Amino acid sequence: MVTPPEASNLLEVRGLTVCYDTAMLLNNVSLSVGRGELVGLVGPNGAGKTTLLRTVAGLVRWEKQSKQGTRAGNITIAGEVRFDGERIDSLPPHVIARRGLVLCPERRRPFTELTVADNLMAGAYLQKDRRALRETLDMVHQMFPVLKQRARQISGTLSGGEQQMLAIGRALMTRPRLLCVDEPSTGLSPLVKKELFAKISEINRRGITVLLVEQDTALTLSVCARSYVLSHSRIVASGARQDLLADQTVHRSYLGLQSP
Amino acid sequence: MNPRRLYRRFASEVLVLPGRTTVLAVCLVLLILPLFHRHPYTLRVLSLTFIFAIFAASWDLLSGFVGQLSLGHAIFFGVAAYTSALLNLQAGLPPLVTIPAGALVAVLMGLVVGIPCLRLKGQYLSLATMGFPIILTGLVYLFSDLTGGELGVSGLARLGPTRLSEYYIALVLVLGLGLIMWKITDSKVGLVFHAIREDEITARASGINTPLYKLLAFCLSGFFAGISGGLYSHFMRVAGPSTLSVLTSFQPVIWTIFGGVASIYGAIAGTFVLYPLMEFLRVAPELRTLIFAALVVLVLRFMPEGLTPWFIDRVESECPRCKEHNAVTRRTCRVCGAPLGRPSAPGAGPFQPGKGGRVAG
Incomplete structure (x- = not known):
């Protein structure tokens, strides 16, 4: 029997399977993110974390359509993705973003030839109301003052940490209801990482639901009250921080943390 | 607005920057040039330069800003040239009507080219765009009763009653349309074009309907290229298969890369230098192409951007x-x-006045 989606969940993924040609990248993955939650998704390299986010954001379906007829376009997607109770798995990426599910992509991907200010304005494409735009920009500047200081700098010349702040700031400019952040800590020093994760917690405290995908398990578990562990294309464990930390098998096999 | 305040604003926006002042000076020189020099050959070369500058800027709008590298831009130029010519000869419409009509057909051609090219990127897109003018050339020869085949459609109404009036029509249009294209690229639409060129995935994940904007770029570029095609046919009083040739497609690419990509004014400046140069090199016809090519290679060697x-x-x-x-x-x-100020050499440390820093004036 199919169970109805929970009304409190903003994102609901059910039985998601993604195959690129003969390689299965996601195998019957199910997860949910409740309204106002900060949920972590951890797992080793190649587990399928980025594929999961790209599928949810509609990018995998787009890739399938744009590469139709070639071997690279031989992509199979099965399962269900619901956002705010409605199915979004057949929608194009820009429509999904317009509904409020916004992806902050892996490796930051700033528009390197544009200034910091223009990057933020490109993110604010959806905002037609000038006052709301001003408010969002003020909020982003307040959260990441460096983006205000370097407003006219070409973003390709920013440091890795600043580029990550810009990527998150640009995603915030779309006024997301669910912000999906993909591996924000890649290539950053421990101090910058810590600062960035504190900012992600702050974003969540401001009322934005966050799905945080990360390889740094310890840091992710420290900020997320609830997390999923993805390994070999499957969800192998999930639960509250203390439950995951208490499970010795999960600890040893998947989290790579020291036993408590 | 108060004239004094207007001048102050003009001075603070234009006169403070040598680049903008140079543009202003070139515009003024071109506006008053016929007062001192009215040789028909010079006016003809300059009028054609203005018409082709619009064409080059339209290529820059599509390929420089949106990154949709078109190697078949002659399709827009040629289709508008033929439309204007046929409407003028068959329906007896004046250039004032036929040129915008040709541009509108070029906009439709933008959809015809853009829709099948939406899924293509890089060299595949370029090759696909190259195919369209070749197809249209085939159709021109197939329906030679209507299109005049090899000889084209000739005997069109002139663009203006005199060479001088044609010069000013072309000049006003290159300045006006150049300004409009520059304003488009400086607007929110321009920002979206930039974003698509740099990273279409991120742009789409930010909520931008990238296929729609790419089609818009094809149509806008087609419109401006169409205006130049219509102007050309009425200026030359003929629309022939050469308007659809591979050379016509490649010329805006060379002019724009020479002048500087993704700026609009670069495409116009490149055409202003290279088109008259190619014309004036007719003094040495056997060495003309050789000198032109060598000069382009040399200049780009020392000015790579x-x-x-x-x-x-x-x-x-x-x-x-x-x-x-x-x-x-x-x-x-x-x-x-x-x-x-700038450091005198790499690694020379922070600039200190009077200690070798390069500061003029």
Whole structure:
């Protein structure tokens, strides 16, 4: 029997399977993110974390359509993705973003030839109301003052940490209801990482639901009250921080943390 | 607005930057040139330069800004040239009607080219765009009763009653349409075009309907290229298969890369230098192409980003604090007052006035 989606969940993924040609990248993955939650998704390299986010954001379906007829376009997607109770798995990426599910992509991907200010304005494409735009920009500047200081700098010349702040700031400019952040800590020093994760917690405290995908398990578990562990294309464990930390098998096999 | 305030604004927007002042000076020279020199050959070459500058800028709008590298841009030029010519000859409509009509057909052609090319990228897109003018050339020969085949459609109404009037029509249009294209690229639409060129995935994940904007770019570019095609056919009084040739497709690419990509004014400047140069090299017909090609290669060897970025880099400097442009002769930023200057050599450390830093003036 199919169970109805929970009304409190903003994102609901059910039985998601993604195959690129003969390689299965996601195998019957199910997860949910409740309204106002900060949920972590951890797992080793190649587990399928980025594929999961790209599928949810509609990018995998787009890739399938744009590469139709070639071997690279031989992509199979099965399962269900619901956002705010409605199915979004057949929608194009820009429509999904317009509904409020916004992806902050892996490796930051700033528009390197544009200034910091223009990057933020490109993110604010959806905002037609000038006052709301001003408010969002003020909020982003307040959260990441460096983006205000370097407003006219070409973003390709920013440091890795600043580029990550810009990527998150640009995603915030779309006024997301669910912000999906993909591996924000890649290539950053421990101090910058810590600062960035504190900012992600702050974003969540401001009322934005966050799905945080990360390889740094310890840091992710420290900020997320609830997390999923993805390994070999499957969800192998999930639960509250203390439950995951208490499970010795999960600890040893998947989290790579020291036993408590 | 108060004239004094208007002048002050003009001075603070235009006269403070050598790049903009140069553009203003070139415009003024072109406007008053016929008062001193009215040789029909010079006016003809310059009028054609203006018409082709619109064509090059339209290529820059599509390929430079949106990154949709079109190697078949002659399709827009040619289809508008033939439409204007046929409407003029068959329906007896004046250039004032036929040229916009040709541009509208070029907009439709933008959809015809753009829709099948939406899924294509890089060299595949370029090859696909190259195919369209070749198809249309085939149709021109197939329906030679209507199109005149090899000889084209001739005997069109003139663009203006005299060479001088044609010169001013072309000049006003290149300045006006160039300004409109530049304003488009400086607007929110231009920002979206930039974003698509740099990273279409991120742009789409930010909520931008990238296929729609790519189609818009094809249509806008088609419109401006169409205007230039219509102008050309009425100026030359003929629309022939050469308007659809591979050379016609490649010329805006060469002019724009020479002048500087993704700026609009670069494409116009490139055409202003290269088209008259190619014409005046007719004094040595056997060496003309050789000298032209050698010159282009040499210039790009020393100005890899093109003529206009090289020029602006020499006459303007960027403030390290507020990133505003200043005349290279200034010692302090005109906006924030920060000291300006460049280290004398890489690794020479921070600039210290009077200790080898390169500050002119």
